[in-house]
Amino acid sequence: xxxxTVDGLTKTYGQTLALxxxxxxxxxxxxxxxxxxxxxxxxxxxxxxLDFVRPTAGRVEVxxxxxxxxxxxxxxxxxxxxxxxxxxxxxxxxxxxxFAMDSKGVDDDPERLLERVxxxxxxxxxxxxxxxxxxxxxxxxxxLVGEPELLILDEPSTGLDPNGARxxxxxxxxxxxxxxxxxxxxxxxxxxxxxxDRVGILREGEMVAVDSVAGLRESVSDGTVLRVTVDRLxxxxxxxxxxxxxxxEATVESEAPPTLAVRVDGSKTDVLSALENQGLEVRDFSxxxxxxxxxxxxxxxxxxxx
Amino acid sequence: MxxxxxxxxxxxxxxxxxxxxxxxxxxxxxxxxxxxxxxxxVRSWLFWGLSLFFFTLLVATTGxxxxxxxxxxxxxxxxxxxxxxxxxxxxxxxPLIALILGWKAIAGERxxxxxxxxxxxxxxxxxxxxxxxxxxSAVLSLSLTIxxxxxxxxVAVLLGGFDVADYVGLLLVSIVYGIAxxxxxxxLSSLTRSTTIAGxxxxxxFILFYVVWxxxxxxxxxxxDRGVPFxxxxxxxxxxxxxxxxxxxxxxxxxxxxxxxxxxxxGRTLTLVTDTDMIELQAQLNEEMFGGELPFFLQDWFxxxxxxxxxxxxxAVALYRFDRVDL
Numbered sequence: 315x316x317x318x319t320v321d322g323l324t325k326t327y328g329q330t331l332a333l334x335x336x337x338x339x340x341x342x343x344x345x346x347x348x349x350x351x352x353x354x355x356x357x358x359x360x361x362x363x364l365d366f367v368r369p370t371a372g373r374v375e376v377x378x379x380x381x382x383x384x385x386x387x388x389x390x391x392x393x394x395x396x397x398x399x400x401x402x403x404x405x406x407x408x409x410x411x412x413f414a415m416d417s418k419g420v421d422d423d424p425e426r427l428l429e430r431v432x433x434x435x436x437x438x439x440x441x442x443x444x445x446x447x448x449x450x451x452x453x454x455x456x457x458l459v460g461e462p463e464l465l466i467l468d469e470p471s472t473g474l475d476p477n478g479a480r481x482x483x484x485x486x487x488x489x490x491x492x493x494x495x496x497x498x499x500x501x502x503x504x505x506x507x508x509x510x511d512r513v514g515i516l517r518e519g520e521m522v523a524v525d526s527v528a529g530l531r532e533s534v535s536d537g538t539v540l541r542v543t544v545d546r547l548x549x550x551x552x553x554x555x556x557x558x559x560x561x562x563e564a565t566v567e568s569e570a571p572p573t574l575a576v577r578v579d580g581s582k583t584d585v586l587s588a589l590e591n592q593g594l595e596v597r598d599f600s601x602x603x604x605x606x607x608x609x610x611x612x613x614x615x616x617x618x619x620x
Numbered sequence: 621m622x623x624x625x626x627x628x629x630x631x632x633x634x635x636x637x638x639x640x641x642x643x644x645x646x647x648x649x650x651x652x653x654x655x656x657x658x659x660x661x662v663r664s665w666l667f668w669g670l671s672l673f674f675f676t677l678l679v680a681t682t683g684x685x686x687x688x689x690x691x692x693x694x695x696x697x698x699x700x701x702x703x704x705x706x707x708x709x710x711x712x713x714x715p716l717i718a719l720i721l722g723w724k725a726i727a728g729e730r731x732x733x734x735x736x737x738x739x740x741x742x743x744x745x746x747x748x749x750x751x752x753x754x755x756x757s758a759v760l761s762l763s764l765t766i767x768x769x770x771x772x773x774x775v776a777v778l779l780g781g782f783d784v785a786d787y788v789g790l791l792l793v794s795i796v797y798g799i800a801x802x803x804x805x806x807x808l809s810s811l812t813r814s815t816t817i818a819g820x821x822x823x824x825x826f827i828l829f830y831v832v833w834x835x836x837x838x839x840x841x842x843x844x845d846r847g848v849p850f851x852x853x854x855x856x857x858x859x860x861x862x863x864x865x866x867x868x869x870x871x872x873x874x875x876x877x878x879x880x881x882x883x884x885x886x887g888r889t890l891t892l893v894t895d896t897d898m899i900e901l902q903a904q905l906n907e908e909m910f911g912g913e914l915p916f917f918l919q920d921w922f923x924x925x926x927x928x929x930x931x932x933x934x935x936a937v938a939l940y941r942f943d944r945v946d947l
Contacts, residue, residue, distance in 0.1 A: 365739075366739060367946035389741060396733070396736035397736075398736070402656075402660050413652065413741075418741060418742060419648065
């Protein structure tokens, strides 16, 4: 049974179409990265999962339960780190956690939870004096109350420094090992790369790709980029490389030193041989994979979209 | 009331039937929200500032009454005067405190986004509304109780004693009156995402009951003088200084509408729980206007019903509507 099923979800706000016939599934136990630029509809989707907003059309199930009619049951088994929240400035971290435990009817240890998110020394300080990062840690601790089956984290790295973001990913990994499903939204590709089993990319309310990180990378780059430095540039040689079956693209990257960038999906030695057969001397070469940022951009910008 | 036991659907697919357990009321949830809201708003400086203003006004007035009240005390009317004065103050101050305490209850949380914390947890929106109403009512009741006890202490020191039963009655009715205004405030607050609009609505309520409603009798009299249909006056006779005089009064329905004002209902309910002569004198005068017996809607028990109406109806409307909106 999938942890989350979104089927034909459409949401409009007046004239604005926020989500357009969105469908995807999140498997039980996986860490799913929900990626997209700001305004793509990530928060709207999460708001529907939690019944903060009602769908215009479509069906959403969480933990096998209808997200609208069984929202209370869903939320009792889910830990949520919402986006665009504000903590209760007059209450301490301990009081926030006690409220979450009270609400879920579970027993947990506020100190242990705050130690996990590295906020234990602020346990009796009022949240009004917290920095954005501290508030984010507190919210993560609240989400962890009662070992939920599902964690929904909306932009969890907001306000965290690189070290905090790393700690947050470590917690995601621990929760995943415990058996929890994690649904994790972000607008930064590299943050989902390290922890996510699968990634879905949302653009303008539509899911444009769902795959593993490796799969996404492959689908975008059509292989790797081979950079070859030669002794001189020759149009015939470039034509010869372009005509190779595994090469999708060959361009001059620089004149001095003369360097070619070749996008190749198969044998790299074929490229090198072709150049040498044209009488060029290969002085150096290197390969690089498409960066994740390229992958993300190719899916979320109009030009690269497929 | 709690109905969350049907969660196991067995088949593993969601039950998309007509039952909507998500919008049910769970008393444990209401309690958790109320407790959190109490903890939160009881720490508000604005609230305590207002309360302090209220305490000062109350204690100063009762102090003055008590100080100059030795003659009254001799006549055994101290408590009457005390209740009379205190209720005049509370009638105006309680709505102010309640409206200011409640205006951000929901709108503020929606505007800032902290409602996402509340509703990420397994509470229904109805739980949130009821919890807020209970939490804020508890805070207001705490403030009123402190104020009344302080005022009582001053009176006790200056006069040596007063009728505790009457005074406790005044406190209890004041709390009911406060809850009515809290219900109005929390409910209006749930109708909008903007604290500015919510604030304007609170101001509107205050103007409605303190300006518009107070002007109703005069406006109705004016219309009656001009013979506007439905405003025709009714004559009655009364005794004044030994002489029978014929007077005119407005039609019944005008009295009914005027009495819907929570403040008016507050005053009338007080006669139900205290035996204050000052207020009863007023009631007698009214009886003569209606030929010896007051119509049901001017009787004291009905005033209590009106207060209950102002608690129940606003929150009922909010409970219905808040379940249906996007946050």
